[in-house]
Amino acid sequence: MKKMYLFVALLCICGNLKAQVFQTSDEGYKQPLDSVLNQLATKFKVKILYNPEITKNAWVPYADWRLRNSAEKSLINILAPVNLSYRKTDSTTYQVRPFEYYRRSVVEGKEQLADFAKLYQDKGSWEQRKTSIVACIKETLALTILPLKPASKPIFTAKRIMNGYTVENIAIETLPGLYVCGSLYRPIKVKGKVPVILCPGGHFDQGRYRSDQQYSCAMLARMGAIALSYDLIAYGESQLQFNFSDHRRSIVMAVQTLNNIRMLDFLCALQDADLTRVAVTGASGGGSQTMILTALDPRITVSAPIVMVSAWYTGGCPCETGVPAHFCAGGTNNVEIAAMAAPRPQLIVSDGGDWTATVPDIEFPYIKKIYAYYAAQDLTTNVHLPDEKHDYGLSKRLATYDFFAKHLRLNLVKDSSGKIDESACIIEEEPMLYTFGKHGENLPKNAIKGLHALTDVFEKAISQVNR
Template sequence: MIKRLNIVFIFLLMVPAKLFAQKSADDSLKEPLKQVLTEIEARFHVQIKYDESLVKGKIVTFAKWRFRPDADKTLNNILTPLDISFPKTGNVYKLRKFDYPRWTVEDGRQQLDYLSSLYNDVASFEKRKQAIRECVYSTLGLSPLPAKPNSKPIVTHIRQMDGYTIENVAIETLPGLYVCGSLYRPAKSKGKIPVVIAPNGHFQSGRYNKDQQKLCATLARMGAMALSYDLFAWGESTLQFKFEDHNRSLAMSIQALNGIRMIDFLLAQKNADPARLGITGASGGGSQTILLSALDDRIKASAPVVMLSCYFYGGSLSESGMPIHLCEGGTDNPELAALFAPKPQLVVSDGKDWTEHVPEIEFPYLQKVYGYYGKRDAVTNVHLANEGHDYGISKRKAVYQFMAKNLGLDLKAVQDENGNIDESKSTVENEQALYVFGDKGERLPGNAIHGFENMEQVFNQATSGNKQHN
C-alpha cells in the first residue's frame, strides 16, 4: 500500500513538469509587436508609423487570437494592454504612448451621445451645469478663489497707433506670481465700451505672435478694449519659471486663475462695459476660452477657435493636467462649451485638425442643448474645411463679425470700400515692444517667485482651505 502511494506521489510530482512543458510549447503563440504590426499592415492594407523605441522588446501573447475583421478593433485588442494609442489620419495610424486626452473619433462620439442622454430640458441641464461647474472649480483647487494680492497693476507707457493705443500690463495673481499682457484700446471712445479678453494659444511666440497682435489691434479699432496675456511659463512668465513648467498639471489651475484675474483687471477699467465682455482664443487659447466661459458668468460672448473636439482635450498638461474631465462621472470639452448656453457662442473649426468633425458631431450637440432654452440660433459654427490649425485671417474675420454682432462693435471701422476686412492699419510690433519688465527682466518686482516648486508652495498656502475632488 505504501509503495503504491509512493508511485502515485511520484506521478503527481511529474504532472507540473509536463504542464510546464506544454506551456513552453505555447510560447509559439507569442510574437514580437513589430512583427504583429507588419501583419496588420498587410492584412488590412493600412500604414502604421511608430518610433522604434516604442515597440522595441514588446511581445504580444496570443497575437493571432486578437485579430478581428477590421484594423481598428485589432489594434485596440493588441495595443491597449501595452498602453499604446493609435490615432488615425486617413489610412495611416501613428502609434504613441497612451495619451489620455486623445481618444478615437468613435469613442468621442459615443461619449458625447451618452452625455446628451443625461438631460432633455433646461431644468435637467441646469442641474448638471451647476454640479460640473462646482466640481471643476474644486478640482482646479480654486474653490473658493484665493485672495487677491493688494498690489496695483503695473502699466507701461502708452503707444499711439492708427486708431488705437497699446500699453503693456502686469498683475499679481498670487503673492509674487505675475502675469503679463498687452492692452489695446480704441484711440477715441465715449462712455462704456465692450471688452474682449484673448488668451493666446500654443503658437510660436505666444502673445507676440502676429496673428494675436492683429486680432487685438483690429478689435480695438472696432471699438473694444482687448487684452492679450501670456500663458503660464511662456512669454515674460519665463522670467520666473522654466518653459518646461508650462507642461505641468498645476499650470492648468494657474492659467484659469490668471484668466479670471485678468477679467477682474479689464472690468475695473473706468470705461469698461461689464454687460459686453467677450472672449476668444485659438488652440490652447481655445481651451482656455472654453474653460473660462464655463466658469465665469461675467463673459457674455464666447468664440473658441480650432479647439472644440469630443475626442481631444489638448496635448498639454496646461489644458488637461487637472482631472476636470472626470467631473460628475465624466465630461468633455463640448459639454463644457455647452455650459455657456444660452449666451452667444461661435465655434470656428477646420478640416485639418481635431475639429474636422465639428459640423456633424459637436455642433449638432451644442444646437440641441441651446434648443432647450429656445436659443438654437445663438450658437453658430464657421467651418473652414480646406484650412488648418491656426488663428489666420479667415478665422479672425469670422470672430470680428461675431463680436461686432454680439458686443455692438463697429465692423465698418475695419472694412474697405468693398466691405472686406482690412487689417493693414493693425501694426505688428517687435517682441521687445510688448515687454513689461524690460529687455532683460530688469524691472521684475523684487518679490517675484522664482521656480515652480516655490510657486507650488505659494499656491498651496493660498488655497490651503480648499478641497479637490472629481
C-alpha cells in the same frame, strides 16, 4: 489499423494549420507586435505605419484573440497592452504612435457623446449636470473659493498711440509675487461704455508677441472694444520668473485659470467697461482657457474658442489636462464644457487639419442640441475651414471679428471694396511689448522664482481661504 492511421494523419494536418496546438504555458499565445500589425494590415486591407523603434522587442499577449471585426477595434486591443495607440491619417491608413492620454479615436469620441446624451433630455436635466460638472471642476482646480487678491495696483507702461487705438503694457499680481504681463489695447474714440475682450494666448511660438495675436487685439480695439492679451505661465515675460519647462506641470492648469479670472477682474473694473458685453477668445491652448473660463464665470457674455473644440482630443498639455477636471461627474469632455456657454452667444472655429476636423458632423450638432434646450440655436455658430490647419490665421480672425461685431455691437473696419481690413494695425517689435524692461530690470522685488515657489504660494493662498 486504418482508423488509427487516419487519426494520426488528421492530427498532423491540424498541427500544420497552426504550430503548437497545445501550450504548456501562456507564453505561447504572445506574438511580436510588428508581426501582428502586418497580419492586421493584410486582413483589413489597410496600411499601418510605425517606427520600428517603438515596436522593437514588443510582444502582444493573446494576439489572435484581440482581433475584432474592424481595424480600429483590433488596433485598440492590440496596442493598449504595449502602451501604444494609433491615429487614422486617411480612410485606409493608420499610424501607430506612443499612447496619448489626451487623444481618443474619433469613434470613441462619438460614442462618449452618445453616452452623455442619455443623461439629459431637456434644459432642467442639462442644468443639473452642468451644475455638477462646474462644481467639480472648481474643486479639482482648488478654486471653489478663490484666494484673496494681492493688494497691489496694476502696473502700466507708457501708452503708445496707433491708428485708431492705443497700446500699453501692464502687469497684474494675481498671487503674492506672481505677475502676469500683458498688452492692453483700447480704442481712441470712446463714447460711453465699451465691450471688454479677454484674449488668452495659446501654445504658439512668441506668445502674445506673435503677429496674429497683435492683429487680433489691435483690430478689436479699432472696432471699438478694449482687448487684453497676456502671457501664459512660462511664456513671454513670465520667463523672468519661470523656466519654459515649468509650463508643462499640473499646477499650471489651476493657476492659469485663476490668472484668467484675475485678468477678467481687471477688465471689468475699468471705468469704461460695459459689463453686459464681456467676451473671451483664444486659439489652441487659448481655446481651452476660453471654454473653461466661460463655463466657470457667468460674467462672460460672448465666447469664441478657436481650433480647440473636440470630442476626441482634450489638449496635449498638462496646463489643459493636468488636474482631473475631465473626469468630473463620471467623465466629461470639451464638447460638454463648450456647451456650458449656452445660451450665451458662442462662435466655434474649426479646420480640416487638426482635431477639430469633425466639428461640423459630430461636435457642433451636439452643442447646438444643448442650445436648443434654451431655444437659442441661432446664438451658436460654427465656421469650418476644411482646407486650413491648426493656427490663428487671417480667416479664423475674420470669423471672430464678424461674430463679435454682431454680438458685442462693434463696428467692422472695412476697406473700399467692403472687405474687413487689418492693414492699419501695427505689428510691434517684441521689446515694445515688455512691461518690465528689456532685461527684466523692472521686475518687482517680491517676484517669486521657480515652480516650487509657485506651488508654495498657491497652496498657502488656498489654505488661507479654506480654513
